[in-house]
Amino acid sequence: MTVRSTCSPRRCTSGSTSHPNGSGLSRTHIRNQIEGTLDRLDTDYLDLYYIHRWDEDTPIEETLSALDGLVAEGKVNYLGASTMAAWQLTKALWKSDVNDYERFEVTQPLFHAGYYEDVEDYLSVAADQDLAVCPYSPLAGGFLTGKYTRADPDDPKSVRAPDGSRGSFDERFERFYLSERGWKVLDTVRAVADEVDATPAQVALRWLMDQEAFTCVPIVGARTVDQLEEDLGAADVSITAEQHDRITDARYDEDGRRWGH
Numbered sequence: 001m002t003v004r005s006t007c008s009p010r011r012c013t014s015g016s017t018s019h020p021n022g023s024g025l026s027r028t029h030i031r032n033q034i035e036g037t038l039d040r041l042d043t044d045y046l047d048l049y050y051i052h053r054w055d056e057d058t059p060i061e062e063t064l065s066a067l068d069g070l071v072a073e074g075k076v077n078y079l080g081a082s083t084m085a086a087w088q089l090t091k092a093l094w095k096s097d098v099n100d101y102e103r104f105e106v107t108q109p110l111f112h113a114g115y116y117e118d119v120e121d122y123l124s125v126a127a128d129q130d131l132a133v134c135p136y137s138p139l140a141g142g143f144l145t146g147k148y149t150r151a152d153p154d155d156p157k158s159v160r161a162p163d164g165s166r167g168s169f170d171e172r173f174e175r176f177y178l179s180e181r182g183w184k185v186l187d188t189v190r191a192v193a194d195e196v197d198a199t200p201a202q203v204a205l206r207w208l209m210d211q212e213a214f215t216c217v218p219i220v221g222a223r224t225v226d227q228l229e230e231d232l233g234a235a236d237v238s239i240t241a242e243q244h245d246r247i248t249d250a251r252y253d254e255d256g257r258r259w260g261h
């Protein structure tokens, strides 16, 4: 990422990430980043501006005050928060409210049909505070498209991955997405896809879009145009409440225990 260099005796803001102002959510870094972003995109304003994660070294009031200034100046229309703990999101919203700063309207957690309890608290904050949720990795990195097959019924980590797929080269894929729970959810996603004449990717995305508690707009990570066209087809797919619940419930065994991750 290019950062404009504007050094002064008091505040050196070069692009070096090793410098205190070279990364994070300080006022100085946000100021420099927004200018660089607007320049690179050749635009006067952004519809939505996310902060990414939590900066332990910067008081959240400083970050929120800087973001509030960007909205006041018309450089940003709405604010978003990408991946942080539920308590951090709650604290940020509260600080915005008591200081009369613009508040976050959109959040970006990891969230997909096989990954719910892990973000339940966070999603509860979004629902209560009327925030939109834009999940990243909504297809579990491609796992929920159904292109992976289980190689060993006794080992959830064993997989046949298509050549060139993320699972064939990314070591994190196994750690993040291969689990007994994941396979059970995928089996149900596949079954529902057969029932509604859609693909597993479309059903997995529809499951997210049909969340009742909050507006949910998945950020699809398609790598090819064909993948993108298939994924966009989710907009035309319908699943019933029973099918939605069946996918949700696939995370648990018959005794109500959650399958292991």
Ligand SMILES: NC(=O)c1ccc[n+]([C@@H]2O[C@H](COP(=O)([O-])OP(=O)(O)OC[C@H]3O[C@@H](n4cnc5c(N)ncnc54)[C@H](OP(=O)(O)O)[C@@H]3O)[C@@H](O)[C@H]2O)c1
Binding pocket: 082, 083, 108, 135, 136, 137, 138, 139, 140, 141, 142, 143, 145, 147, 164, 165, 166, 167, 201, 219, 220, 221, 222, 223, 226, 227, 228, 230, 231
């Ligand atoms: N806030 C954060 O911390 C954070 C973290 C990660 C990502 N993100 C954002 O979220 C976006 C989405 O994340 P993601 O890429 O992990 O999302 P994803 O949609 O779960 O996974 C995308 C992968 O799924 C496969 N895929 C997608 N559609 C397919 C289809 N129709 N058929 C077959 N395979 C299909 C492709 O894998 P193959 O390459 O195997 O074909 C693609 O690369 C990223 O681009 C990034 O901007 C944010």
